[in-house]
Amino acid sequence: MKYIYSLVLSLFLVSGLNAQTITGPAGYRVINLGDNGTGDYTRSLILLHEAYNNVTPLSFNNAVGTITAFRGNTGAFSRINIATINTTSAYGSNSGTIQSYAEDSPWKLKTCMYNGKKYMALEVPYLDAYHNHGYQFAGWTNSSAENLKVVNYMANGQPVNQDILTDIQDFNSNMTETHNAKDLNLYANVNIGTNVTSTGYQLQVKGNVRAQEIKVEMDAWPDYVFEPSYEKLSLTELESFIKTNKHLPEIPSANTVAKEGIELGDMNARLLKKIEELTLYVIELKKEVNQLKKENKLK
Structure with a gap:
């Protein structure tokens, strides 16, 4: 009471x-x-x-x-x-x-x-x-x-x-911030380290990003390079393009990257395409070398 x-x-x-x-x-x-x-x-x-x-x-x-x-x-x-x-x-x-x-x-x-x-x-x-x-x-x-x-x-x-x-x-924040959550769903545009809101991006970070793994989902992957119908540049054409433009075909120039940046998934696909084309060039050159060896033996 x-x-x-x-x-x-x-x-x-x-x-x-x-x-x-x-x-x-x-x-x-x-x-x-x-x-x-x-x-x-x-x-x-x-x-x-x-x-x-x-x-x-x-x-x-x-x-x-x-x-x-x-x-x-x-x-x-x-x-x-x-x-x-x-x-x-x-x-x-x-x-x-x-x-x-x-x-x-x-x-x-x-x-x-x-x-x-x-x-x-x-x-x-x-x-x-x-x-x-x-x-x-x-x-x-x-x-x-x-x-x-x-x-x-x-x-x-x-x-x-x-x-x-x-x-x-x-005063620069000097405390560690940790979020432990089973599921985190964000339905908003998030800007980290910047006040500038850029349209078209749900996450914008000014500064370095560190992660153990990043997964990029792609709709297309350049395996079509290995199809018999695919036509690549000849080495002569490739050499001419490089001398004129100072970069590989379909790869952006240094000036373009400095101004616009790169899209990670798209750039990985372009680089893979160049690796696949390079592989085909090497295979063709190997065949030419083997043919020349055969011809030299016959002489």
């Missing part, structure tokens, strides 16, 4: 809250950060928590959760930005990674100096029209200094707060 009374009392107290911050167990919070305080044409950072400054050991600081930003009403177009952040600073290191969902540009992790202290920060994606509903955080956060504070660094094309906000730099 005492437990039920305590639970009812707790629910009553929670239902009467009307504060900007709701604190849960061990640092879990829902925080209304407000907007940028200026309006349109404003660039802003959100100070997440104090960061290690490469000098003084630091107590536990973190921000793990989601920041959501909205714009929209009868006189303003709809805009939504969402960032899932995982950052921490303690003792002598800073760690962090981010995932963002946006209609314009991605959120970015930064470090900066604010009032003489170093911070892990989040750069708000910029558009002329600001998020008139502000920013909301939900998650687990602690800071030994400012915590989830919005600070502007440019307004109406002019730098602001330069006396207190300095040394804004990119």
Whole structure:
């Protein structure tokens, strides 16, 4: 009975809250950060928590959760930005990674100096029209200094707060991200390492790709080269083509590859075709050599 009374009392107290911050167990919070305080044409950072400054050991600081930003009403177009952040600073290191969902540009992790202290920060994606509903955080956060504070660094094309906000730099994510799933189905275009959306590609990656195996499905394979009806260039014709074009027939030139890249499956098929033609040339030359040997023996 005492437990039920305590639970009812707790629910009553929670239902009467009307504060900007709701604190849960061990640092879990829902925080209304407000907007940028200026309006349109404003660039802003959100100070997440104090960061290690490469000098003084630091107590536990973190921000793990989601920041959501909205714009929209009868006189303003709809805009939504969402960032899932995982950052921490303690003792002598800073760690962090981010995932963002946006209609314009991605959120970015930064470090900066604010009032003489170093911070892990989040750069708000910029558009002329600001998020008139502000920013909301939900998650687990602690800071030994400012915590989830919005600070502007440019307004109406002019730098602001330069006396207190300095040394804004990119923070490269340094945490390993792993996805373990039995089946992963993506019904969307995915861009990795680039903001440029290119039509016609469901996956676009700017950077290196490493894999244990890549399977390319092909509708056609050049085994027709070995059909008796296939007519290839003579070696004389091939030599003339190479002298004129400086590349093999049906193989793109270096300039074309530099501008357009190559399609992996198509290029493998073209290369195989050239290997098969080369094999036929070798067989023909072998026959000619054997014939010449026979003729020499007869002499």
